Amino acid sequence: MKHIIDFVRRIFYGGKTRLLPYEAQIINAIISRCADESRDILVEQLKQYSFLQRIPDARFLVFFFDGGRPGGQPNVLLSNKGELCRFASVASMDGENYCTLVTTRGRLLSLEFTAFPEGLIWDWETICFPAKKNIKNIRKIVDEEEHSENEQ
Numbered sequence: 001m002k003h004i005i006d007f008v009r010r011i012f013y014g015g016k017t018r019l020l021p022y023e024a025q026i027i028n029a030i031i032s033r034c035a036d037e038s039r040d041i042l043v044e045q046l047k048q049y050s051f052l053q054r055i056p057d058a059r060f061l062v063f064f065f066d067g068g069r070p071g072g073q074p075n076v077l078l079s080n081k082g083e084l085c086r087f088a089s090v091a092s093m094d095g096e097n098y099c100t101l102v103t104t105r106g107r108l109l110s111l112e113f114t115a116f117p118e119g120l121i122w123d124w125e126t127i128c129f130p131a132k133k134n135i136k137n138i139r140k141i142v143d144e145e146e147h148s149e150n151e152q
Contacts, residue, residue, distance in 0.1 A: 016052050016054070017051050018052075020058075022118060022120075022122075023111060023117075026090050026101075026122060027046065027111065029122070030042075030087070030088045030101055030127060033088075034088065034129060037079070038078060040076075041077070042078075042108070044074065044076045045065075045074040045076065045107060045108050046108070048075060049063045049064060049074070050066060050072070058113075058117060059114075059115070059116060059117065060110060060111075060112055060113070061110055062110045063107075063108040063109060065107065073105075074107050074108075077107055078107070079106070080103065082103075082104070083104055083105065084102060084104055084109070086100050086101075086102055086130055087100075088101045088128060088129050090123070090124070091123050091126040092115075092120045092122055092123065096114075097115040099111060099112065099117065
């Protein structure tokens with residue numbers, strides 16, 4: 001019965017069950033660079049989401065747990081239980097666009113893009129933890145941080 005309700009909910013509210021290739025690449029790149037505890041939890045949450053919903057121009061991807069029921073939660077949660085937390089950002093190669101992984105109350109919430117993501121080429125060397133706010137050129141910020149660390 002639960003599967004039928006989940007199916008009906010997806011029909012009425014939209015949603016898919018699989019990440020697009022570029023979404024999976026971005027999430028996998030973030031996971032490969034985060035701390036062990038967070039990595040294990042994110043991998044487990046990715047196994048548990050019920051469906052995904054892409055909002056305008058695929059620039060906003062939302063994760064739903066427990067069949068999309070309000071307050072649906074995965075079995076394991078991240079330690080940061082804040083309401084809306086920018087977990088990590090990845091820059092595009094041109095440095096003008098970026099993608100941010102957002103969590104809420106310890107669970108995956110969304111993947112947010114500044115531009116239509118499909119044609120963009122991502123720079124796996126510029127992943128920020130935690131994500132920066134109001135980033136204009138994330139590559140420049142990361143470069144400045146790396147140089148300031150080397151000078152100390």
